Amino acid sequence: MTTPDRPRVEGTTPPTPRHANSTTPTTGRLRVDGATLHYEVRGSGPLVLLIPGGTGGAASFDAVADRLAADCTVASYDPRGLARSPLDDPDAPQRVERHAEDAYRLLDLLSPDAPARVAGCSSGAITALHLLTTHPERVQRVVAHEPPLVEVLPDAPEHRALLIRVQDTLQREGLMPAAAIFAAGLQAKPTPQTPTPGASAQGGRSTPPTPSAAPVEAGGLPPEAAARVERTMGDMPYFLGRIVPSFMGYVPDLDRLQALSERLVLAGGAESRGEVPYRPAAVMAERFGTELVHFPGGHTGLSTHPGEFGELLAELLR
Template sequence: MSEPTVGCLRVNGATLHYEVRGQGPLLLLIPGGTGGAASFDGIAEDLAEEYTVATYDPRGMSRSPLDDPEAEQRVAEHADDAFRILELLSPGEPARVFGASSGAITAVHLLTARTGRITRVVAHEPPMVEVLPDSPEHRALIGRVTATFRAEGLMPAMAVFAAGLKKDGDTGEPEAGADAGPGDGIDADAGPEAGAGTEVEAGIELPPQAAARAQQTMADLPYFVGRIVPAFMSYVPDIRRLEALSDRLVLAVGEDSRGELSYRPAPFLAERLGSELLHFPGGHTGLTTHPAEFGELLRKAFSA
């Protein structure tokens, strides 16, 4: 794999680490959870044969430090960060945008806020639970996760979060004695390295690069659980605006995610907008588990 061009961009309250590969029209990839730019390593090289592929670590994650580590997070500000990258790399030219999970929420808001700069958005499993008919239940889940995190710490909060993301839609408390190890529930929204911290803590030797990424994932988890989960999963999209932009929005899900909470908003919103729902291979982290197939389908989605 060729090395990307790496840069830093100052934005309001943060410094963003970004990476660029290839030539052609700009394709911005927005990661979800704690994945960061590295979450796209499996697909970026192939996409760079056709596009200028840019990705980055969202503010507060990995190599994109906040000026104020205690700053509250807002979807609109994360979307403005993405816009600043567009302006830097493709000034005045419309771009294509892909977002995964919480990054998909950023992409959806970017489309509604900066319509003239976006030709198409592919949003893979955005956990916009506020669009669902049973949104009060999920609002309560977020409240329990936040309260548990403050009172008991990271792993108990992750156990509560995992229970709320299960396929049966159960948002109740985890069973007593349930294993709340670092991998539990993280795969649902924390990026491809999620769960890798289990191997690190267990003393299993990983390749140096994988070990470093696993350690970074674990380091980013408190920020993810404490700031990103409550801010992003309480986001309410502008449905009326999206109806007017439905020809530019492709909502997508993973074939193996059916029934999970992170799966449900996309088909519900697609039906509301009268738009097609695209199924990608794998589950919520299909771009990591099925990179070749995922990348090829993404390429087709942008060329359609």
């Protein structure tokens, strides 16, 4: 793939080709305040920036990025502190504002003369929303899939208590018990119309919902996939310990978002109605008087239904 000439930014390594076909990414590194970001670029045309959630990094968008790259330049990256984007100080606190500034720097590098379209999932959707409120001149449209902004919910105090419990368990008992509490806390509350998670009732869920940060096993996978799982697991303490409390405790500027709502697509999973990550998007869509778009699958529909997810995302970003 031939990468178009782009302005050099101090502290960056421009994308360098890894393969010849048009949808396999070129890679680059961008020096930002306190970190070095690994980013990947596919295709050509107007820029779409994909902001991952959880611990998936740029790789979580691979199938979707390939679909989008048929019509535009697609950039994805590992957020600071995750996968291939190391922090200068591994113990540095993490803030939504800093992560959004990283996204802004990528826009400035890859699309300096035109606003871009942005899509984010989970914690990446929170980054995208802050980017929209602080740099609206650089953002043409944002698709935010299930940003877990619990502070917009009427039962926010319950979720604050959950986050405290998760952090306390992480410190006292370790990663796996904390991750289990976190996953359970994200489930929908059972109601007469909502079968208890795990129930076998017709139309019910056969297994509990799984957050994007849930532990996974690498056994039996091809080497590249196994390495990706190993990276994901290695990033879990950082994600659960510093990203989750900071991002889920973030308070968005709802008035500002409402004023910019014509550029904003709020989305949830068709199979995650009532779950904690789904509810903030629904609350904001109702407040803003906009449609809540449903993607296939649940909170992790990007991974479980990549083809359908990518088709709908491409349509929304046109």
